[in-house]
Structure formats: C-alpha cells, structure tokens
C-alpha cells in the first residue's frame with residue numbers, strides 16, 4: 007500500500023544527458039528579475055547559457071543560420087563536438103549529422119546543448135542514434151510556420167520562458183483534449199477549438215497512423231507522433247500536454263511494457279513539449295527518471311479510476327494523492343462516481359489535501375460521467391474540456407468551455423457584467439472592437455455585455471463614471487489614460503480599497519499609463535470592508551448596459567479595481583514572436599516618440615527583455631524607466647554617427663517607433679541609417695517595430711525589410727494586446743490568430759460603422 011511520503015523537492019531540471027548541477031543554468035539574478043509575461047503569459051529568464059550546437063541534415067546548413075537568427079547571434083559551422091567550449095557561447099555552432107554521429111558522445115555537457123534539427127520533408131524518422139543521444143530535437147518543415155515554432159521551441163528548451171507559474175496563478179485554467187486520429191483535421195479550426203483554453207492536450211494514444219496496407223498501427227510510431235506534435239505546435243501558441251493514456255484508463259496505450267511509456271514520454275521532453283502526462287501506476291523508477299530528466303517540461307501526474315467503487319474519503323484516495331505528489335508539478339485524479347454526493351466528497355478531499363499538504367502541487371480533481379459534471383465546474387486547475395467540433399469526447403461527462411461557463415453563470419459564480427471599450431472622440435476608428443468581444447463572449451458562453459463608449463475628462467461620461475456602476479466588469483481604454491489624469495479629482499478612485507485607491511501593477515507604476523481596468527474582489531484583509539453601497543449579488547447584476555442612473559447601482563464595496571497596462575505585453579509578445587528573448591539581452595535599442603507617454607510601454611517591454619542601452623529620439627525618458635538601462639538621447643548628428651559606427655554588440659539591434667504616421671518619412675530615414683550601419687554584420691538580423699496607426703506617406707516597415715530588418719507593425723501588437731486584454735478582463739485565453747483574423751479587422755469596422763456601435767450612451 008502507498009504510504010506517506012515527503013513532498014517532492016524541486017531540483018534544477020535536466021534532460022537525460024545533462025548533469026543535474028549544470029543542466030538548466032538558470033541565472034539567479036535573472037530568475038529574480040523575471041518581470042515579463044510573454045505571449046500566453048510566460049515568464050522571461052536568462053535560461054541555459056551553454057553553447058547551442060545544431061546538428062543539421064544533408065544540405066540543411068540553412069537551419070543553423072535560422073537558429074542563430076532566432077537567438078540573435080552569429081553562427082559558425084564546426085567539424086566536431088570535440089573542443090567546443092563555453093567560450094563559444096556567443097556563437098551558434100552547426101555540426102553536420104554525419105560528424106555529430108561520430109563525436110556526439112565526446113561533447114562537454116557543461117559547455118554544450120546539442121539540438122538535433124531534422125527537416126521532416128526529407129523523410130522520417132530522423133537518425134535514431136542522434137534522436138536518442140541529443141539533448142533536444144527540433145522537427146521542422148519548410149513552411150512559414152516553422153520560424154515561430156522554432157522561436158518558441160528554443161526559448162522553452164533553453165529555459166528562457168515558462169508558462170507554468172503564470173498559468174498556475176490564474177484563477178481557472180482549461181485545456182482542450184483533442185481526440186483527432188490525425189491533428190491535421192484540427193488545424194483548420196484550431197482558433198475556434200482553442201478559444202478559452204490555456205493548453206492543448208494531444209492524446210497520443212488516440213492518434214491513428216495509417217499503414218501501407220490500409221490498416222492502422224497498433225500504436226502510432228514516434229515518427230508519426232513527432233510530426234503530429236510539430237504540426238500542432240506550428241499552429242498554436244498554447245502549451246501542449248502530451249498524453250499516452252493507458253488501456254485501463256480509457257486510453258489505447260498498451261500497458262505490458264512500461265518502458266514504452268518512458269520512450270514516448272522522454273522523447274516528448276526532447277521535443278520541448280510543455281506538459282508531460284505521467285500515469286501514477288507506472289513503476290516508480292520510470293516516474294522518477296522522467297521527473298529528473300524533464301528539462302523544462304512540467305510533469306502532470308495522472309490517475310483515473312473507472313471501477314465505480316472509488317471513494318474520495320478513503321485512505322486509498324489519499325495515498326494515491328501522496329504518491330502522485332512525489333514526481334509532479336500538477337496532480338490529476340479523476341474517478342467515475344455513482345452518487346451526486348461524491349462531488350461534495352471530492353470538494354472535501356480537495357480542501358483536506360490543501361490543508362494537510364500545503365506544499366503539494368496544484369490539484370486537478372474531477373468526477374466523470376453525467377453525475378460528476380458539476381465537479382468540472384468546481385475544479386480550477388487545468389479542467390479538461392471538449393468542443394463541439396471534436397470527433398469524440400475524451401472522457402464521459404466532459405463539457406465545453408461554454409458549457410462550464412454557462413453552468414457557472416447559472417450557479418451565480420459568473421455574474422453578468424458590463425465591460426467597456428472606453429475611447430475618445432478622436433480615436434473612433436481604433437480598437438476596441440465590440441463585435442470581436444461579443445464573438446469571444448459567445449464562444450465562451452460568458453454572460454457579459456460589451457459596449458464601446460466615449461470618455462470625457464469630467465462629469466457623467468468620465469472614466470470613473472463608467473467604472474462606478476454595480477454591474478461594471480472592467481474596461482479597456484484606448485487610447486490609454488495616464489494614471490495621474492485618472493486619479494486627478496476622482497473621489498471614486500481615491501476611495502477604493504478604503505481610501506488607498508485602486509491597485510496598480512508594476513507596469514502602470516513604471517509606464518504611468520493605464521489601458522485596462524480590471525474588477526477584483528477586495529482583498530480580505532482590507533480594513534473596514536463594510537459596503538458603502540448595495541453589495542454585488544448575482545441576481546442583481548443582470549441589468550442591461552442601458553440601465554438608468556441610480557445610486558443603488560453603484561460599484562459594489564466588496565470589489566476593487568486593478569489598473570493595468572496590456573500594451574507593453576503586446577509589444578513584448580511581438581518582439582519575441584520570432585526571436586528568443588535572449589536575443590535582446592544586453593543589446594542596444596533606439597526608441598522614437600514625440601512624447602514620453604507614447605514611448606513608455608515600449609521602454610518597459612525593453613526593460614523586461616533586459617536590453618542594455620536605449621538611444622532615445624524626441625522625448626525625455628521618465629526617471630523610473632531611465633534607471634532600467636543606460637539611456638542616451640540622440641541630440642546631435644555626432645551622437646547618431648557614433649551609434650551607427652558601433653559593432654554588432656553595441657550598435658542598435660532593435661528600433662521601435664512610436665511616432666505618428668505623419669512622421670513616417672523621418673522614421674524611414676532612421677531605419678535606413680541603422681540598416682546600413684557600418685559595424686554590423688550581415689549575419690545578425692535587426693528588428694524594427696512601427697507602432698504608428700493610420701494612413702501614412704511611405705512605409706517604414708517596407709524600408710526596414712529592404713534594409714534587412716525583421717519588421718513588425720501595429721497590427722501585430724494590437725492583436726497581442728487584445729489577447730492580453732481579454733485575458734485580464736475575463737480571465738480567458740484567446741489565440742493571437744483569433745484576434746488577428748479578418749473577422750476582427752473587417753467585420754468589426756463595418757459593423758461598428760453600420761450599427762453606430764460607438765454609443766453615446768451614459769453610464770447607469
């Protein structure tokens with residue numbers, strides 16, 4: 007029988023070949039300065055600082071330069087692993103597969119991380135020796151999707167990003183259990199399928215690999231699975247959960263050889279899959295080995311009981327929990343139940359485990375079948391969901407995100423609220439987009455309403471008036487408002503939190519600009535939380551957006567507000583879409599803006615990326631941000647020439663313009679100037695981001711591309727910012743591509759125009 011065990015000690019992660027103490031050399035200074043959330047909300051770290059050696063196939067040298075580009079480093083081809091030292095770190099090295107096969111085992115694992123890059127178009131599987139002995143394996147195709155996949159793969163495997171902590175801090179997380187025999191069938195609908203999801207599960211055991219004779223393989227080969235993972239990852243930015251569910255737990259993976267599980271699961275670690283589902287029945291040495299060799303992947307321990315006799319209050323249930331904790335970052339326990347009461351027993355189990363094992367990993371506990379469905383609304387950690395577009399549900403009783411949210415709404419757990427896009431008369435054609443939000447709410451089964459409204463400085467149409475409503479559910483401000491202007495003369499904001507004012511994030515403190523207002527429960531510890539107006543009640547929160555003014559409808563005293571800034575995250579995500587965060591580390595940037603407020607979000611994003619120096623043009627850097635890096639204003643032609651003459655290390659690597667479209671000629675000139683900079687090598691591709699919105703003369707982005715920059719525009723940052731805003735306002739994840747889809751761009755403008763969506767209504 008299972009016995010009481012200590013909770014796992016989370017040591018530095020390694021993967022196979024790497025010795026524990028050097029494995030993921032996470033710089034402690036870096037770890038403590040993790041401030042950024044990238045993309046789906048992952049944190050930035052310095053990560054593994056060993057030299058990346060890319061093993062390339064015949065005629066595939068090009069992949070080495072792409073790795074180097076993603077890492078923002080130059081590259082060199084080498085003959086062998088022998089003699090590769092830590093001093094090479096500033097280079098990416100390439101070694102041909104033939105040479106690597108000979109010298110692989112001689113590599114100094116403290117100095118080198120070996121990545122086997124295999125072009126799937128050349129045939130599968132990759133060289134089996136190299137697959138087995140490399141640290142990581144990157145499978146790619148010659149498509150445009152590969153680059154983004156590579157950026158994510160390398161940032162994750164080198165320990166620069168991690169989604170886990172951010173996901174676990176979310177009040178609720180969902181993952182979709184895809185049940186396709188071939189993920190290709192999911193790809194056309196991947197955006198819709200993943201709205202509201204925090205991760206995507208690939209049920210490896212449900213994949214059906216076609217054989218030449220028309221039959222299907224009993225279990226899909228690693229080669230088939232690798233390709234499926236690659237295809238999925240090329241099309242979603244969400245973390246992947248890799249599951250080989252066994253036959254007695256409603257899966258198809260055979261149980262006679264536990265080593266087969268090790269082989270498949272360890273390979274997923276090498277592929278850089280974020281979450282690895284490890285069943286708790288597997289022999290302990292296999293679970294331990296996987297945990298020790300997990301690289302940067304997180305382990306989800308899984309237990310399913312289909313006997314129909316499982317009891318949550320039993321000693322057995324507790325012992326399973328304790329055993330699961332040994333080698334896991336998340337513990338999942340799921341059982342078939344017969345009695346509705348078992349749902350309440352599960353809730354008791356959940357709180358008992360939290361109380362008795364406070365250090366235990368987050369717990370995902372569910373009951374299966376129709377009787378257990380309510381537990382899927384109670385569970386908050388990685389609740390598995392299905393979608394009407396999936397061929398089958400992955401487990402009895404599974405619900406979609408919309409069904410779960412609808413159930414929560416009917417239980418009073420998700421009160422209907424009014425969410426606003428607060429704009430100004432001068433920014434009518436910009437975001438936010440009411441039909442887009444409505445589409446999100448529909449897809450997600452959220453009861454909220456969204457309206458675009460205009461703000462005025464004071465009076466009944468001021469930001470505070472829109473917020474001071476009983477049904478207020480949050481707002482996106484476009485353009486952003488300065489924190490000082492919002493607080494100026496606002497009795498409502500000043501009185502929040504018993505007179506301490508709204509909570510502000512570090513981003514707002516540094517940037518000074520607020521673009522998102524989030525409703526939060528008032529912290530329990532706040533003194534004197536007696537309501538000063540009628541408290542929020544689920545039944546009372548159902549009035550429509552056009553409720554008439556009435557004091558009784560004022561903002562509930564049990565709630566509070568958080569002022570946040572989503573734009574800087576939009577900028578950060580854009581800058582790291584095709585590049586690893588480390589590409590920016592210690593580098594130099596140029597920021598152009600006509601006012602510090604316009605530049606601040608970009609400056610904060612550069613701080614998160616730990617850029618070393620910023621040249622500024624057209625504004626004075628606020629003191630709070632100026633302390634983050636060296637700042638030098640370009641105030642003369644000489645200073646500009648000096649910067650231009652620098653070599654790769656010190657010369658500008660990234661240019662961000664927050665100037666308006668009317669200044670595009672000037673921006674184009676500067677881009678040209680730095681594009682052809684004297685000291686720069688042709689191997690390092692620089693980055694240009696143009697935040698200007700609206701019609702302009704000349705296109706600095708096109709000029710930048712001609713000059714060899716990777717160029718991004720405001721559409722990219724807007725899509726990422728919108729995804730971030732939805733996440734902040736309603737706690738749900740929407741894919742970047744969903745925010746960039748034509749519906750978002752075309753339909754919204756048309757509909758806004760046709761329906762006069764820019765309402766001139768007044769707050770209740």
Ligand SMILES: O=C1C[C@@](O)(C(=O)O)C[C@@H](O)[C@@H]1O
Nearest residue numbers: 183249308340390400401404
């Ligand atoms: O572990 C789980 C949970 C699940 O079994 C469910 O009950 O929803 C569905 C599986 O795909 C997943 O791996």
